Amino acid sequence: MNSPLKRVALACMLMFGLLMLNVNYLQAVRAEDLRSDSRNVRNFYDRYEVQRGRITAGNKVLAESVETGDNTFKYSRRYPEGKVYAPITGFFAPESERDIERAKNDLLDGSSADLLIRRSIDLFSGTQTKGANVDLTINPKAQEAAYKALSESGKKGALVAIEPKTGAILAMVSVPTYDPNPLSKADKAGVNKAYEKLAEDEDQPLLNRAIERTYPPGSTFKVVTMAAYLESDDTLGPQSQIDAPTRLDLPNTTADLPNHGNSACGNGRVTLSYALEKSCNTPFGKIGMDLGYDAMKEQAAKFGIGGEQLEIPMPVSASSIGEEEDQAALAQASIGQRNNQMTPLQMAMVAAGVANNGVVMKPYLVNKVADAEGGEVETADPEELSTAMSEETAAKLKEMMVNVVNLGTASAAQIPGVAVAGKTGTAETSGNRAPHAWFVSFAPAEDPKVAVALIVESGSAGDDASGGQTAAPIARSVMEAVLGR
């Protein structure tokens, strides 16, 4: 009976061989496909398996992963002051993530190639790999002051504060906002429901108005027009005279360009500084038409408008001065009332460019990334984006903007003992809707530490909203927070 027994033994060997081959096929060859199958909930568990890195701003923790004590979902994400920082941190949902959570996802969850050495050390020392910590440039005091000031009165709007010398973003607020905590629960259905609700909200709480939405810049754009004018002729200065009629005839149209509220501007011939202080429309319309579309576009581009898409690291919507039309349109565009579309961040860059002697720095949010043991992974390296104007022009413009605060429309932004430079904007919106109220500013003028741009949306601050009354006080509180006053 031995020969059939040997054949049976062979058959048994064959069966084990087949099983082994199949197991190899499944776990080595097909594993990748099966792992990424959407019905495989393990992907979902894996998201909560690693201790994700913290997001901090200085010593303040904006987002952290804490142990749940539950074995299925080991860690859960918390945002101690979720609403204040939501447009920056974003959230960490079961199937997606947003903003910094998304932009720095591979570092936060520890899977980035930059963390390879750390992971190898962890593998050998047997410690569980943790994600890297991301430290932001945000100044919590400024952020909280801005959030408080903007949200308290139920306004809709956005604010961006930049450090002019580096481009570091000190505050970025968008209201109304949302709480990222319920969106970061390990519960697909619950999160989807909460997300749907936010997405359908007509106040658009999920929208980061500071970088994802553009608005007509209104009179704040006059800073750009003025920069272009000063650059066009070295002899011009704050005290140079310019025509300032009550109405400016727009060529090839029956319409005229009036000043705000149809008022006169001085006695019809004023200094450049006065025109900016009182935000007269007619002189700027005239300047734009005289310089021409190309010169205006070039100056805008030097501030970064219409250039390469910015990533801070979240992508920023493109700002633009609009397509070339006729002279009448150009006159309107020169006062920020035609097809110009600006993100609040872009307007903050304009203010920062003037503040930083004409040099526009690339804005950024991430100060430093360090692995769980504190080893540095990457550190911010401030970068010049462009030179918007000469140092001389910047000095002249700065002087005029200080006058706007001290003598003109932005007296609400004054800080005792500090020279504040600013420009208000009250952007008409289509139809008869209330205007958007803008304000761009920086301080202290002689050695700027902070540049701020903010918008309070149409309708959310009453019909008579204006940059001077509505927006300037909010900017002041943020500047005070940064300057420690």
Added chain:
Amino acid sequence: MSTPSVEPVPLPAKRRLAQLAMLAFAVVITLGAYANVGLAIDGQIPSGMLTYGLSLGGFMLAAYLVLAKFAPWADPLILPLVTLINGLGLVMIYRLEEVKAFGASANQQLLYTAIGVVLFAVTLVVLRDHRALQRLTYTAGAIGLVLLISPLLPFIGEDINGARIWIKVPGGQLQPAEFAKLALLVFFAGYLVAKRDVLALAGRRLLFIDLPRARDLGPILITWGLSLGVLILQKDLGSSLLIFGTFIAMLYIATQRTSWVLIGILLFVGGAVLAGLIFDHVQARWEVYLNPEDPELFVKTGGSEQLMQGLFAMSEGGVLGTGFGQGHPERIPLAISDFIFPAIGEELGLTGLMALLMVYALLVERGLRTSIAARDPFTKLLAGGLSFLLAWQIFIIVGGVTNLIPLTGLVTPFMSQGGSALLSNWILIALLVRMSDAARRPAPQAIQDEGMTQVFQR
């Protein structure tokens, strides 16, 4: 078939010390795995570690002592291999119990292991000569049949999860088919030894195959009918396939006739097609096998979800596995019984599964070696049959859960939670040990040189 040997037969070594060392090794691996689970889940060594360690170590030491006393020549590898598999199964069940997987109870399984070891010892002590079983051929057959039918009887039979394979006993249920297969194997061995000469007679020759005589088809047809009966009445695909396949293998070992294997395969295919036509659940299994990823089958009740969850688990394990306590095997329905193999695959990875399959293969190999070394046909057939039964069962269930063959429910020997299977498998191992003891025991030596005395070996 006798081989005259002029030289004295060299004494096979007992290798008792090696066996003890390997047994200790198997227990140490198991305890290491226990500690691993605790450390991964709670960050500390499980509190029951000492109890488990002492109990498992104690049981195995007892088994070893009984074996050393009552079957000293037994194969030294069999007990350590079984200990390792049983231990890993216990750890996996403990691990699943830690995360409250449905039905997992490591204490219960430890208790069954203890009873299994007791039955192992009792079998070795009582059954001093396994050839006594040959005299019980027909009794064994009758017992096997009664056990197989018992779940169908009113009052004692019980229907769980759609399969009627349980009987009620005080304190729980019992799966009599697990014991029936042992009794039936004893019957097959005894019967085939008696009838093998007749069954081996050649009938007509068709092409290059010698067909058996038509009148000798009786036994195979009866077994076929029996298997179909199990399939139809108890809806137990696995056991049906297991019994029929093992019978064919034993028939082949007994007669050396390939034609029996071909007839068996034909009958099996016929039965499978017939079952597929009659039963939705057989048809459903086939569809799932062909296309487990089909989204429709996935969501269907009794569809492919369970299979896919097992495959997901294995893919998660990859080559090295997540490590004990660090995967999510509780996601697999029935991870404690039929699907314990993918659960191991998730946490120990391809490496662990290859090692596990190798351990099973070694166990089967030791059994077949016993069969080849055995001196009488009954032992050869019984040892060969029991070894093939193990291999076949592993192939059916592991192949099923890894989508190599259609899935039919069977337990993974020594791993899956469940008393009946564990107890009957420990008895199976006791029988193998008993037979290996007989096979390896040196043939009687001449007390003094008697010249040309020859020792015959069959």
